[in-house]
Amino acid sequence: MSYLAHLRVWHGDADGGELRDHVVEAAEGEVVLDLVHRLQATECPDLAVRWNCKAGKCGSCSAEINGKPKLMCMTRMSTFATDEVITVTPMRTFPVIKDLVCDVSFNYVKAREVPAFEPPADLEPGEYRMQQVDVQRSQEFRKCIECFLCQDVCHVIRDHEDNKEAFSGPRFLMRVAELEMHPLDARGETRADRPDEAREEHGLGLCNITRCCTDVCPEHIQITDNALIPLKERAADRYYDPLLRLFRRKRD
Known part of the structure; x- marks a missing residue:
């Protein structure tokens, strides 16, 4: 079963940025990183995001999801209500390079x-x-x-x-x-x-x-x-x- 999920993603760089709302298709069994990749493929090809294994073992896709530090690849969409707004922002403790990528x-x-x-x-x-x-x-x-x-x-x-x-x-x-x-x-x-x-x-x-x-x-x-x-x-x-x-x- 698929549905339209509401993502609120931070776009910007070291000089500043903003949260933008996006509607992205979500399918059963997917994680937040899947939707970020789909957003890149369909609407925001210049969205910067760091990732590697998509299996919770490389530690690359760290971000803050609804204000809590998490791995995007290990945060299942099934943990959110279908009508919930999911906010994805870069880690707050480290300087932003671009969008969801920080200087660690x-x-x-x-x-x-x-x-x-x-x-x-x-x-x-x-x-x-x-x-x-x-x-x-x-x-x-x-x-x-x-x-x-x-x-x-x-x-x-x-x-x-x-x-x-x-x-x-x-x-x-x-x-x-x-x-x-x-x-x-x-x-x-x-x-x-x-x-x-x-x-x-x-x-x-x-x-x-x-x-x-x-x-x-x-x-x-x-x-x-x-x-x-x-x-x-x-x-x-x-x-x-x-x-x-x-x-x-x-x-x-």
């Missing part, structure tokens, strides 16, 4: 600021040994497809542009947590450890664990409960626990 280079800058995995000095790559139970927790974070919806919804950077320099956002704090939980990561033996870096370099203290990042994650990663809160606990232990502070002072 902020995230790649932050990614480069996270120090890479550091293996123990006395082990060669072929000598790494880990048990599944040791990596069970951090393995969840590897499901991230870097859609940056968690970055988009995080109000610390969404509503406060001046925080972007000091705050890396939930996606990269989760990366720090993943490395901190890695059984072979030796960061901290000869230099600042990862919880300290998260606090001092990545703005961990600015996160107030509202769980909005978890709510929008298309991979259902428990970003707040399994990454951010444990990382905060470890940072607090290192900074405030008197025995740990005494041990570190003696070690240094």
Whole structure:
């Protein structure tokens, strides 16, 4: 069964733009990205939209649908009433390039600021040994497809542009947590450890664990409960626990 859907799509660039109303045919089983493609094919050939896999695995088609950060390819039309107006806008946290395409280079800058995995000095790559139970927790974070919806919804950077320099956002704090939980990561033996870096370099203290990042994650990663809160606990232990502070002072 097909019907005519009412889309309200943002058109514009860095200098400004507007929401325009479109009526687009929708068929059973389709997703919002299907209608955006049909709009390109029939009415707006110059509409800019980023996408790749259309299977919820590349993270390219991030946008805001009725004000909520979502993947267009994973938002089914059946979740809306047939007479509902569906508003599609670019991610608000990042600068618009054109229409629904944003400049997400902020995230790649932050990614480069996270120090890479550091293996123990006395082990060669072929000598790494880990048990599944040791990596069970951090393995969840590897499901991230870097859609940056968690970055988009995080109000610390969404509503406060001046925080972007000091705050890396939930996606990269989760990366720090993943490395901190890695059984072979030796960061901290000869230099600042990862919880300290998260606090001092990545703005961990600015996160107030509202769980909005978890709510929008298309991979259902428990970003707040399994990454951010444990990382905060470890940072607090290192900074405030008197025995740990005494041990570190003696070690240094």
